[in-house]
Amino acid sequence: GIQVEQSPPDLILQEGANSTLRCNFSDSVNNLQWFHQNPWGQLINLFYIPSGTKQNGRLSATTVATERYSLLYISSSQTTDSGVYFCAVEPYDYKLSFGAGTTVTVRA
Amino acid sequence: EPEVTQTPSHQVTQMGQEVILRCVPISNHLYFYWYRQILGQKVEFLVSFYNNEISEKSEIFDDQFSVERPDGSNFTLKIRSTKLEDSAMYFCATRGDDSYEQYFGPGTRLTVT
Numbered sequence: 001g002i003q004v005e006q007s008p009p010d011l012i013l014q015e016g017a018n019s020t021l022r023c024n025f026s027d028s029v030n031n032l033q034w035f036h037q038n039p040w041g042q043l044i045n046l047f048y049i050p051s052g053t054k055q056n057g058r059l060s061a062t063t064v065a066t067e068r069y070s071l072l073y074i075s076s077s078q079t080t081d082s083g084v085y086f087c088a089v090e091p092y093d094y095k096l097s098f099g100a101g102t103t104v105t106v107r108a
Numbered sequence: 109e110p111e112v113t114q115t116p117s118h119q120v121t122q123m124g125q126e127v128i129l130r131c132v133p134i135s136n137h138l139y140f141y142w143y144r145q146i147l148g149q150k151v152e153f154l155v156s157f158y159n160n161e162i163s164e165k166s167e168i169f170d171d172q173f174s175v176e177r178p179d180g181s182n183f184t185l186k187i188r189s190t191k192l193e194d195s196a197m198y199f200c201a202t203r204g205d206d207s208y209e210q211y212f213g214p215g216t217r218l219t220v221t
Contacts, residue, residue: 031208041197041215043151048209086151090208095141095164096201098151 002027002091006099013077013106021072021102023087031090032063034072036083037101043086046072077106110134112213114200120219124189129216131183131200140183141201141210142175144168151199157183190220 003026013019023032034046047054047061049070054061058077063070074081084103088096113132121127133140142154156163157175174186183202187194197217201210 031210033209035212041145041217043199043212043215045209045212048207050208088151090210093164094139095153095156096143096151096210097153100150 002029002089002097004087004089004097004099006085006087006102008102009100011102011104013074013081013104015077015079015106015108017077017106018073018075019077019104021074021085021087021104023070023072023089023099025068025070025087025089025091027068027091029065029089029091031096032070033088033096034061034070035086035088036081037086038083046085074104077104079106079108082106110211112200112202112211114198114213114216116216117214118217118219120221121190123192123220127187127190127218129185129187129198129200129218131185131202131213132181133183133200133202134204134211137202137204137211139163139203140175140177141203142185143199143201143212145197145199145215146193147196154185154198187218190218192220194218195220 005024035043049063051065058075060073084101088098140157145151155165197215200213
């Protein structure tokens with residue numbers, strides 16, 4: 001099956017800092033989504049981004065499908081940004097394969 | 109904005125008992141999924157469902173698991189005889205015909221004792 005690798009596995013930030021999370025995948029995909037898992041375990045959908053660039057407030061994402069990677073940018077981080085960020089891809093088989101996640105800790 | 113809902117939010121059950129997890133999809137969505145996340149691990153695909161039948165299932169989805177859409181609105185996951193290792197967060201997801209984007213429910217945390 002498709003391989004999804006996220007880096008770094010852990011990230012510690014000071015409040016106000018910017019950061020970049022990366023997702024590499026091993027095959028062509030129909031779908032790529034970024035999620036934030038909050039402390040209650042809920043998966044919050046951040047972006048549906050199989051290609052191109054999107055922005056939502058302090059978050060933005062870019063997927064370069066031809067090179068099989070996606071980046072999630074967090075700017076001016078806040079403590080509420082803490083949690084696990086997952087990248088998930090769908091390689092034409094109608095099911096999402098998730099990466100192992102990046103655990104982000106933002107310190108005040 | 110339409111949402112996927114799941115009930116219950118948390119269920120505690122004894123080993124060997126049957127549990128039914130419920131999901132209400134977004135109303136015009138036709139593709140339904142269940143995923144599972146064991147504590148501290150990544151989210152794993154269990155099963156996909158379309159047109160009242162299973163489209164695909166993972167090796168995790170053995171004979172102890174079943175899915176159905178009993179009344180045309182709810183989408184359920186049944187575990188016939190729970191094991192300790194079934195303890196996990198179970199997520200329902202749905203999507204429509206017009207996009208591959210999957211919309212996730214808030215999850216049901218299942219604890220098997």
